[in-house]
Amino acid sequence: MPLRDAALSIRPRIKTEAITAARELKYRDFITVLLVVRGERIVDDTWIYVHDPKVRVGRIQIFNNWSPDLVPVPGVTCLGLEYFCNVGDELWAHSDAELIQLATNEIAQLGFVSHKAVEDGAVARMEKTYPVYDGNYETHVATVRQELERFANLQMIGRNGMHKYNNQDHAMLTGMLAAERLAGGTRDPWKVNTDAEYHESAPAEQAGRAIPRPIESGTT
Numbered sequence: 463m464p465l466r467d468a469a470l471s472i473r474p475r476i477k478t479e480a481i482t483a484a485r486e487l488k489y490r491d492f493i494t495v496l497l498v499v500r501g502e503r504i505v506d507d508t509w510i511y512v513h514d515p516k517v518r519v520g521r522i523q524i525f526n527n528w529s530p531d532l533v534p535v536p537g538v539t540c541l542g543l544e545y546f547c548n549v550g551d552e553l554w555a556h557s558d559a560e561l562i563q564l565a566t567n568e569i570a571q572l573g574f575v576s577h578k579a580v581e582d583g584a585v586a587r588m589e590k591t592y593p594v595y596d597g598n599y600e601t602h603v604a605t606v607r608q609e610l611e612r613f614a615n616l617q618m619i620g621r622n623g624m625h626k627y628n629n630q631d632h633a634m635l636t637g638m639l640a641a642e643r644l645a646g647g648t649r650d651p652w653k654v655n656t657d658a659e660y661h662e663s664a665p666a667e668q669a670g671r672a673i674p675r676p677i678e679s680g681t682t
């Protein structure tokens with residue numbers, strides 16, 4: 463459960479200072495427009511970041527290249543055009559049909575495939591995909607965390623639960639450490655990912671989530 467929601471839903475109310483801090487925590491939302499296009503192996507990549515100001519798409523997934531089992535239909539490729547947005551903004555307000563049209567136009571504009579190759583489309587909207595790291599988020603997280611730590615039987619875990627830009631494995635590790643803690647362990651789930659560097663091979667409690675880096679680094 464997102465840290466903000468948890469803090470705001472506890473009754474009786476937690477300290478006003480912590481409520482105010484929780485309200486300041488922000489999230490970024492996300493739309494994936496799936497396009498089914500004719501043809502296989504359009505490119506070799508699994509994902510491509512797009513930095514072209516002429517289009518709104520921010521990243522493209524090529525699901526076949528992640529695993530052929532994701533698209534078990536011969537002769538087609540499933541692309542995921544990812545749009546970073548906020549709930550309620552102009553992009554979010556688009557209908558699914560409009561988003562599919564936008565994605566179709568942009569994939570053609572980028573030169574991947576022509577309009578005519580697009581056979582089908584679908585839209586997936588996801589709220590709170592990213593905890594926002596703005597100038598004050600660390601102070602706000604610390605204030606909320608300190609207040610919630612009064613409850614020995616409450617453990618916050620995961621990406622939004624701790625407002626940390628975690629990978630999946632780190633999010634799971636926080637869950638494991640929280641379970642351990644409830645059973646009497648002493649390792650602290652908040653110590654997972656405390657730094658901003660990425661150390662795939664570091665001991666788990668020191669491992670950190672990457673600050674977004676160029677395409678080849680595997681940021682998510």
Ligand SMILES: Cc1cc2nc3c(=O)[nH]c(=O)nc-3n(C[C@H](O)[C@H](O)[C@H](O)COP(=O)(O)OP(=O)(O)OC[C@H]3O[C@@H](n4cnc5c(N)ncnc54)[C@H](O)[C@@H]3O)c2cc1C
Binds near residue numbers: 492629
């Ligand atoms: C587009 C994208 C691509 C990514 N790619 C990768 C990748 O390739 N590799 C990788 O390691 N990580 C990747 N990540 C990160 C990874 O998805 C997250 O780190 C991981 O899912 C976090 O796990 P979690 O359990 O904290 O949260 P989630 O997986 O988000 O699970 C939280 C669950 O809690 C539910 N929930 C929320 N509020 C409540 C409530 N009030 N009551 C009940 N249920 C609630 C939600 O519906 C959700 O099901 C990606 C993330 C995004 C957004």
